[in-house]
Amino acid sequence: MPTETFTEERHALTIESKTIGGDAIEGKSIRANIPSGDLADKWQNFKDHAGLVSPANRKKLRVIVVGTGLAGASLAATLGEMGYQVLSFCFQDSPRRAHSVAAQGGVNACKNYKNDGDSIYRMFYDTIKGGDFRAREANVYRLAECSRLLIDQAVAQGVPFAREYSGYLNNRSFGGVQVSRTFYARGQTGQQLLLGAYQALMRQVNAGTVKLYAQHEMLDLVTIDGKAAGIIARNLLTGEIERHAAHVVVLATGGYGKIYYLSTLAMGCNASAIWRAHKKGAFMASTSWIQFHPTSLPQLGEHQSKLTLMSESLRNDGRIWVPKKQNDSRAPNDIPENERDYYLERRYPSFGNLAPRDISSRAAKERIDAGYGVGPQKNAVYLDFSHAIKAQGKKKIAEKYGNLFDMYRKITGIDAYEEPMMISPSAHFTMGGLWVDYDLMTTIPGLFAAGEANFADHGANRLGANSLLQACVDGYFIAPYTIANYLSNKIKTELPSASHQAFNEAEANVKAQLDMFVKIRGDKTAETFHKELGRLLYDYCGLSRNRDGLKTAIKKIRDLKDEFYARLMIPEEAITLNIELEKAGRVADYFEIGELMCYDALTREESCGAHFREEYQTPDGEAMRNDDDFRFISAWEWNNGQAPILHKESLEFESVKLAERSYK
Amino acid sequence: MKLRLKIWRQDSATAQGMFKTYTLDNLEKGMSFLEMLDVLNQQLVTKGERPVVFDHDCREGICGTCGMMINGRAHGPIGGITTCQLHLRSFNDGDELTIEPFRAKAFPVIKDLKIDRSAFDRIIASGGYISASTGSAPEANSILIPHDVAESAFDSAACIGCGACVATCKNGSAALFTSAKISHLAKLPQGRAEARARVVKMVEQMDKEGFGHCTNTEACEAECPMGVSVLNIAQMNWEYNKALLLGA
Structure with a gap:
């Protein structure tokens, strides 16, 4: 295999244009730069032939990593261990608080410890199918291949995964698969994996290879001659604007599910880093593919700020049902067995309560919309453990899910050992994100995206316990190789100068925007606008979408955005700790992302995975894919605020046969 | 209301x-x-x-x-x-x-109500890790950890670093936070190799940050949202004394 395949020329692309759905413009097809060879050999081929940087040269090369979740912390730590100069940024007050910490259920790996027929290929196939055949084969295969290494790495770091009495690692099963490949640390797997990565990161901070910038928010990407050259960041404690130059910039800033306001995400989660990189030329892919988690707690009141997630692992032992009678107001325990509709078991007998997330969420919405919802606002379904408690005993259930039952009681005041939980779908994970090639590099040379911030591995629907995996694998095992490959011919390249004109301009633009926000002095808070945008998106670009609704949404979002720039209120000045100003910048970006989500959903005239277009469904209400016309990834180019430009990456399936995705 | x-x-x-x-x-x-x-x-x-x-x-x-x-x-x-x-x-x-x-x-x-807890990060940076660089890990099931040991290590590792233990302690001590990490790693076979050096460095950093000493009031355990036990402090003291006697 020729090594020149791996140089950066392969990232070049050209643009032609014609108008498509709505007023979006179609550009040219783009390539993912997938190495040649058999599917199982591609990653090894890449590693065998990729460019390297010698240990002596690594210390001359600087990498900025934005975000300290699993992808960012693992990457920054790994690059530090290798000897690069790393600058690590996070908006939180400590890297340990990034939102990976909240992932509960587990992390997948095809170790086949349960001897139940698991393999790299089977995990690859489950993930491709789970994503409704809208992910790249080569990326997904690599994800499965590297999953085994991750478990080894995490155990070595001291992550206390669940164990059998013999001392061997334990597994459980998760939605969308028929094997047990999920490793877990009670209901706090994300926390424990993140602490492992955080500790590795802090070890490098101590060693001096990583410099940590906590409470800093990236507000722009700086490019020089079309290549990433650094970032503009705001020190959130002082409001000061800083310039940071580097040879490579990596965005590991997570997803943008918080755009819906009510979501399972943390309050500070935002998309500003990836969006501002998008406006500097990085394409955004599959922007409307957003997963609604089926087992979150329902909205209870108007001031609610988030929807707490209950791990999907609960569906291993919990059975989901609604009353067979509409508007049944009896208490759940008063409804006899024969008057309960276990609708997932009824519709999907072979997967039952472990049907994948998109299908489970849509099935819940279908029942709720049809008038079978439960709870005070009739916006929930039951998740019932009474059968499991009878069969296994309360102690066993408490050991598996004790902290989740405790959490449920704290929030709702209800004891789930005695009566069923109430759950409801909530905005959760963004399969969409920055478009990246096989190397995790965006369309801007030198700008990489890792973890949920990129779009790469999950297709149109992510399987449970694959997000921790993807974030870790990107950071520990993939980006360190692909970044080295990119840097291998730049060992003599000087660090870009932070006093370059491009930095001056980027900093001036950032300051001008902040001043503009502060000077509006209107009468509405950023949060009020965020809530209104969130409601719009839930209604028009949520669990289901249709043509007219999406067109309406684009108009309404533009109107709301105009109102935002006329009526926003921010007390205090820009150069100080200013929490309202932080929110304003994030919400301003959400308007633009929301609009792109609608364009993305509008131009994809099929249903696939989490993207459900009402016009494209089977008679029994299942998603209807259109492989002839839509077997591609939509990669969007920013068009200076005009209708966006769509570039297509065709998806080639050589190792799997496209099939109707059935869990019946 | x-x-x-x-x-x-x-x-x-x-x-x-x-x-x-x-x-x-x-x-x-x-x-x-x-x-x-x-x-x-x-x-x-x-x-x-x-x-x-x-x-x-x-x-x-x-x-x-x-x-x-x-x-x-x-x-x-x-x-x-x-x-x-x-x-x-x-x-x-x-x-x-x-x-x-x-x-x-x-x-x-x-x-207002916002505080600087970066001292916790510096305590972790001083030694709160197992030095397992990416790529060096052996096959996961080659390290056997009995169920109860793994569960006990998890109980220590559950700390979320909120600082309630420090805030509630009349001495402003970070003993519960620091000991939770020391115990988590010391309980695991893969963490034993560095256990002595770790406890010495972390305790030294804890003192340097200006946290007070532990006088066993156990208020920290009572206020800990994760129920982290003061037995971790006992283990930290045991590890510390062992390290002093046997050398870090």
């Missing part, structure tokens, strides 16, 4: 702080405590006033960002939860709540 809130307001790290009183009406029992502060802030900002700055993020009790003293107790009147998990049903109509930042010498106030 109606609540009177006496909230600590402080413009900056160097400014003099003071309590200001706000009254909120039409609150719902099902609201979370932080959602109540959101409501207050929306009202303040709409009037052009500076909102109350407080630490918060995940709002489900796991990131460890939030934390304040509510009527003199870290994370409020209910045990075993973080501030974000506290709901107004824990209070009565007409109650007055005194809301202050976590206070300790090593946790300086930044603004």
